[in-house]
Amino acid sequence: MSWTVAECRELAEESLDEMPARWKHVRAVAELVDSWSRKGLVSDVVVKAAWLHDVGYSRRVIRTGMHALDGARYLDLHGLDAEVIALVAHHTGAWAEAEERGLTGQLAVFDAPEERNLDALTLADLTRGPEGERVTVVERLAEIYTRYEEQHPVHRAVTRSGLGLQATAARAAKRLSQPM
Numbered sequence: 001m002s003w004t005v006a007e008c009r010e011l012a013e014e015s016l017d018e019m020p021a022r023w024k025h026v027r028a029v030a031e032l033v034d035s036w037s038r039k040g041l042v043s044d045v046v047v048k049a050a051w052l053h054d055v056g057y058s059r060r061v062i063r064t065g066m067h068a069l070d071g072a073r074y075l076d077l078h079g080l081d082a083e084v085i086a087l088v089a090h091h092t093g094a095w096a097e098a099e100e101r102g103l104t105g106q107l108a109v110f111d112a113p114e115e116r117n118l119d120a121l122t123l124a125d126l127t128r129g130p131e132g133e134r135v136t137v138v139e140r141l142a143e144i145y146t147r148y149e150e151q152h153p154v155h156r157a158v159t160r161s162g163l164g165l166q167a168t169a170a171r172a173a174k175r176l177s178q179p180m
Contacts, residue, residue: 003079005047008047008080009030012026012051012052022130024132025130025131028133030051032128033046033124036178046087046117046121049083052080052088053088053121054071056071056088064106065153066098068091068092069103071089072110082111087121091121092122092126093157096157096161100153100154100160119171120172120176123137123168123172123173123178126169127178127179136180138166145158145159
């Protein structure tokens with residue numbers, strides 16, 4: 001059975017009910033991606049992944065501490081489409097965080113998603129702040145640096161992947177005719 005966008009939204013809201021700020025961010029990312037979908041610029045798969053991309057932050061879902069991996073595993077247990085799971089697993093430079101945490105092999109269990117889908121999700125994630133506000137990619141990366149100490153795996157991962165994330169966002173912005 002293929003999950004609908006509405007069912008993905010419900011699962012995300014239920015998973016993040018204890019995290020109002022995270023829910024605002026997720027809702028803003030998903031609403032942006034949904035606007036692209038209505039214009040025929042991205043598929044429903046990307047909209048579903050946008051709703052679900054941060055479920056791995058939920059206390060009920062955390063296993064490794066890497067939200068992309070924990071979220072993908074959780075969604076796999078719920079039988080979501082492979083491409084949605086792949087997008088959640090690999091979104092926004094997850095490869096770098098997996099390397100920092102020694103989880104590369106565990107992330108590799110999930111196939112790489114289609115590049116254009118991953119680019120679109122990454123752009124949306126990097127242009128909506130922690131409370132759902134519109135931000136530039138540079139502002140979002142700076143916010144992540146301030147949220148995590150220098151020694152934290154996320155800080156180290158974003159330091160390593162930041163230029164690549166900016167390039168990914170630029171590629172998606174050009175393809176989607178969006179600001180970044």
